[in-house]
Amino acid sequence: MTAVLCRRLVFLAALFGLTGAAHAAGTGYLGPAGSWTHxxxxxxxxxxxxxxxxRAALFAAYRGGEIERMCVPVTTVAVGVTPYVDDVLDLPQVRVVAEYPKPLSYSLLAKPGARLEDVSEVVAHSVALVAVKPWLDVHLPAARRTEAVSNGAAAKSVAEGQARSVASMGPKLGERIYGLKSLADGIEEGPHNITRFWVLGRALPAPSGNDKTSLVIDTVDGRLADVLKAFDAGGVRILDIYERPSKVRLDQHRYLIEVAGHAAEGNLATFLAAHPEIQVLGSYPRKY
Incomplete structure (x- = not known):
């Protein structure tokens, strides 16, 4: 049995709920608590x-069947594709069962008693530092900007530290979780500051009538035009394309291609049956 056929059978089994670890429980997210994924x-x-x-434990828990589902940020308006997409693509078996586009509104969190003028260092995830850069350039232009593995980790480090001159940038819930004080809210709030999250589960939802399907194809650069022509000839509407490294050759890439429709019905089902080399990551209700 070929690897492609095996992958297709695994996908069909997951689609109809025939696979999945019975002992899996709970929802995993990128910790510590207080992150946007939280x-x-x-x-x-x-x-x-x-x-x-x-990060490592989250993907290991999903891969090993220790959690029922997991949630990761995959694309943002500010920086495009996040580093976590490659982690998802590296999983041996993936079932994207939902997407969640979430507008983000950052808060600057510091130890109680701190004032905005006291802050000389801001700690946040690298993506967050890009998103809030216009605000920092105006309000804290001289403050040092330090990267953290997550915004929850940033808030935790501020809470565990002694200095009132260090603040974190992230969700306001970090104020409650870590006993911090918000010095400013609503930072970079607006339609331009949206992060899309994927939920990875075990079995795909049934068609909803307005679905999106995420696909991956690994191909050399010279064949990309033929791949795109095949989608068009099959009547499959492409919504987004993201290029990711193949980790094999310079002239070979993985393309995350998101299309309209559900993998189990219509033109898309017919197209996928004719192109078993295309990996289906998941089909789920379309949110934008």
Whole structure:
């Protein structure tokens, strides 16, 4: 049995709920608590049974069937594709079951008693530092900007430190979790500051009538035009294309191609049956 056929059978089994670890439980997110992924999971699933994990542990827990689902940020208006997309593509089996575009509104969090004029260092995730740069350039132009592995980790480091001159940038829920004080809210709030999260689960949802499907194809650069022509000839409407490294050759890339429709119905189902070399990451209700 070829690798392509095996992958297709695994996909069909997952589509109809025939696979998945029975012992999996809970929702994993990029911890520590207080990250945007934490807030996204709380929006989607409530606070019960959420598990904060570091990056490596989160993907290992999903891969090993220790959690029912996980949530990761995959694209942002500010920086495009996040580093976590490559982690998802490296998983041996992926089921994207939902997307969640979330407008972000940052808060500057510091230890109680601190004032805005006291802040000489701002700690945040690298993506956050890009998103809030216009605000920092105006209000704290001289402050040092320090990267953290997540915005939850940034808030935790401020809480555990002694200096009132250090503040973190992230969700306001860090104020409650770590006993911090918000010095400014609503930073970079607006339609331009949106992060899209993927929920990875075990079985794909049934068609909703307005779906999106995420696909991956690994190909050499000279064949990309033929790939795109095949989509057009098959009546499949492309919504987005993201180029990722193949980790094999300079002239070979993985292309994350997102299309309209559900993998189990219509033109898309027919197209995928004719192109087993295309990997289906998931089909889910389209949110934008």
């Amino acid at each position: 807030e996204a999971c709380a929006d989607l699933f409530g606070e019960a049974d959420l598990r904060p994990l570091d």
